[in-house]
Amino acid sequence: MSDAKQIIAQKSAKIAAGAVVCVESEIRGDVTIGARTVxxxxxRIIAEAGPIxxxxxxLIEEQALIINSYPENILPDADGAEPKAMTIGTNNVFEVGCVSQALKIGDNNVIESxxxxxxxxxxxxxxIIGACCQINTCEVVPENTVVYGSNSMRRTQNEKPQPQTLQLDFLMKILPNYHHVKKTVKGSGAPLRN
Structure with a gap:
């Protein structure tokens, strides 16, 4: 993607102060990123069918894909294609190479590689959604559920996963030393390019 196209694609992204968003990430559409998010x-964060x-x-790691896309059988210009917002809560971890199309994600979840x-x-x-597990059914996953194994078996854990605060603090210090990061203007959601 050329620099000019990247700047245009980033125009509607709103990045809160305190968030660290690397320039090499791809953010398209109406995306709002909260404070202390890395x-x-x-x-890739792509909002096609509504805002994210x-x-x-x-924490959104390398090659993770968060996409709000239209269902397979509905075209963007169809009558039934109403924009639906995708909402992701706080302290979630999206590990390397995961794909999330879920429109509602609560707090303190881990979506593994x-x-x-x-x-x-x-x-x-x-x-916790285990590595390589798939959930494509129409369901509400109960709190503290662990999905694991090649058959996506389930169990309930007694405690919530620990928030990744130490890892977030470390990454917020280290990433800007090795990557260009998108900055926000104080008092405005408009991102600037470094």
Whole structure:
């Protein structure tokens, strides 16, 4: 993507003060990123079918894809294609290569490497979706659920996953030393390029 195209694509992204968003990430459409959220290089956040609102303290790692797209059987210009907002709560971790199309994600969840969440899934709070697990059904995943194994088996854990505050603090210090980061203007949501 050329620099001019990247600046145009980034125009509607709103990045809160205190968030660290690497320039090498791809953000398209109406995206709001909360404070203390870290977006690694090569992460992709794409809002096609409606806005994406990401809360505070989230960690979005390399090659993670968060996409609010139209369902397969509905075209963008169809009558039934109403924009639906995707909402992601606080302190969630999206690990390397995961894909999330879920329109509602609560707080303190971990979506591990190569995991795949479908559009009709509602992830409550304190859940862990294990590496390479897929959930593409129309369901609400109960709090503190762990999905694991090749058959996506489930169990309930007694405690919520620990928030990644130490890792977030470390990344907020280190990433700007090695990558260009998008900055916000004080009092405005308009991103500037470094």
């Amino acid at each position: 977006v690694h290089p090569k992460a 609102i990401i809360g505070e303290g989230n 190569k995991a795949d969440l479908g559009r009709n899934v509602i992830l409550t709070s304190g859940c």
